[in-house]
Each structure stands twice: as structure tokens, then as C-alpha cells.
Amino acid sequence: QKEVEQNSGPLSVPEGAIASLNCTYSDRGSQSFFWYRQYSGKSPELIMFIYSNGDKEDGRFTAQLNKASQYVSLLIRDSQPSDSATYLCAVNPFTGNQFYFGTGTSLTVIP
Amino acid sequence: DGGITQSPKYLFRKEGQNVTLSCEQNLNHDAMYWYRQDPGQGLRLIYYSQIVNDFQKGDIAEGYSVSREKKESFPLTVTSAQKNPTAFYLCASSIRAATSSLFSGANVLTFGAGSRLTVL
Numbered sequence: 001q002k003e004v005e006q007n008s009g010p011l012s013v014p015e016g017a018i019a020s021l022n023c024t025y026s027d028r029g030s031q032s033f034f035w036y037r038q039y040s041g042k043s044p045e046l047i048m049f050i051y052s053n054g055d056k057e058d059g060r061f062t063a064q065l066n067k068a069s070q071y072v073s074l075l076i077r078d079s080q081p082s083d084s085a086t087y088l089c090a091v092n093p094f095t096g097n098q099f100y101f102g103t104g105t106s107l108t109v110i111p
Numbered sequence: 112d113g114g115i116t117q118s119p120k121y122l123f124r125k126e127g128q129n130v131t132l133s134c135e136q137n138l139n140h141d142a143m144y145w146y147r148q149d150p151g152q153g154l155r156l157i158y159y160s161q162i163v164n165d166f167q168k169g170d171i172a173e174g175y176s177v178s179r180e181k182k183e184s185f186p187l188t189v190t191s192a193q194k195n196p197t198a199f200y201l202c203a204s205s206i207r208a209a210t211s212s213l214f215s216g217a218n219v220l221t222f223g224a225g226s227r228l229t230v231l
Contacts, residue, residue: 008151032218043201043222044154088153092218098169099144099205099220103153 006102014110019076021105023089032092033072037085079109113138115223117202122228132187132226134202143185146201200226
């Protein structure tokens with residue numbers, strides 16, 4: 001079983017703060033890692049993906065990957081109320097074409 | 112615009128009925144997927160297909176059936192054997208069928224808008 005674990009939250013941060021979302025995975029062969037945002041009643045939308053150790057930045061979002069610790073995180077700087085959503089971590093192993101999802105972390109940004 | 116179209120958006124089913132959810136993509140993606148999402152839970156894989164006329168069971172395939180007669184289409188039938196079908200169903204696709212290189216960053220999963228099925 002290839003497991004992806006996330007803290008379900010809810011996580012609450014004040015507007016303008018940094019939100020930190022964490023994800024661990026069990027399959028050491030995993031190669032690609034994704035963060036999706038899902039608003040209530042809507043389908044997931046891709047925020048960013050990462051496949052090399054280190055940080056990857058895109059605007060207010062930074063993904064961090066540490067393969068040795070089997071850990072991937074998402075930082076949201078200058079959090080806005082519109083960032084309030086559930087964030088899903090997904091993992092794609094090197095072989096095969098399945099994507100394994102965590103249960104998601106609910107984030108609320110308080111104005 | 113390229114994307115994935117799911118229909119219907121909302122569907123009501125009586126117990127004992129089969130229903131079919133449509134999924135069409137014009138992204139020229141090889142692989143297509145069906146996920147189920149229950150309130151407060153993550154996505155669970157029902158079926159996936161990497162190529163036309165071929166598909167594999169996911170973690171919760173019992174009570175569901177699929178077909179892949181065309182690259183663009185991957186309909187899901189929820190049969191009467193599925194005892195608790197009320198859920199949010201998501202169709203997705205990805206560009207490549209097999210991961211054969213380390214260039215896996217492009218193999219992004221793209222979702223349709225979803226279909227919400229309720230059993231009356």
C-alpha cells in the first residue's frame with residue numbers, strides 16, 4: 001500500500017501570515033509530488049509539482065521536497081482569505097501511472 | 112479550450128438502477144482515471160486506463176464498470192451492486208501512459224469538474 005499522509009487540520013492562519021502544509025509518503029520510489037487546491041464542492045486544481053530535492057517557488061507558493069525524509073511541504077506566503085480551501089498532496093511513483101492522494105488539509109485564512 | 116468535460120453535474124439514482132457518468136477529454140492524453148470522493152475524505156481510485164481498449168481496477172472497483180473505446184472517452188457505470196454510491200465522482204487524465212523516464216514532472220493529473228451522484 002502506497003500511503004500518503006497529511007494532517008487533516010483544520011489549520012487556521014491570519015491574513016498575511018505564512019501557512020505551512022505538510023505531507024509524508026511511504027513509497028521511497030516516488031518521483032513526482034503534487035499539490036492540489038480544492039474549494040468546497042469543486043474539483044481539485046493543480047497548484048504546483050516538484051520532483052527534485054529542495055525548494056520550488058511559484059509566486060506566493062513554495063514546495064519543498066526532502067526525499068531522504070520522505071517529506072513534502074507547501075508554504076503559502078502572505079495568505080489571503082481566497083486561499084481558504086482543502087489542499088491535497090499527491091504522489092506519482094516512478095513506475096506505473098497511478099497517483100496516490102492524501103486525505104487533504106483544510107486551511108482557513110482569517111481576515 | 113482543452114479540458115475534461117464531465118456530465119451530468121448532478122445525478123439522482125433510485126436504488127437498483129444503473130447510471131453512467133460521462134467523461135470526455137480533448138487534451139490528447141493517453142491515461143484517464145475515475146476517482147470517488149466522500150465528504151471529509153481523500154480521493155480513492157476506482158478505475159484507470161492507460162490505452163484504448165484497456166483498463167485496470169483501482170482500490171474500490173467493486174460495483175463499477177468502465178469502457179475505453181476511444182482515446183477521448185472513459186465513461187463510468189455505477190451499477191446496482193454498488194451499495195453506497197452517493198459521492199462526488201471525479202474524472203481525470205494525464206498525458207502519458209507509462210512512466211519510462213525521469214522526466215515525470217510533465218505527467219500532471221488534470222481533473223474534470225466532477226459529477227455528484229445521490230441515491231434516493
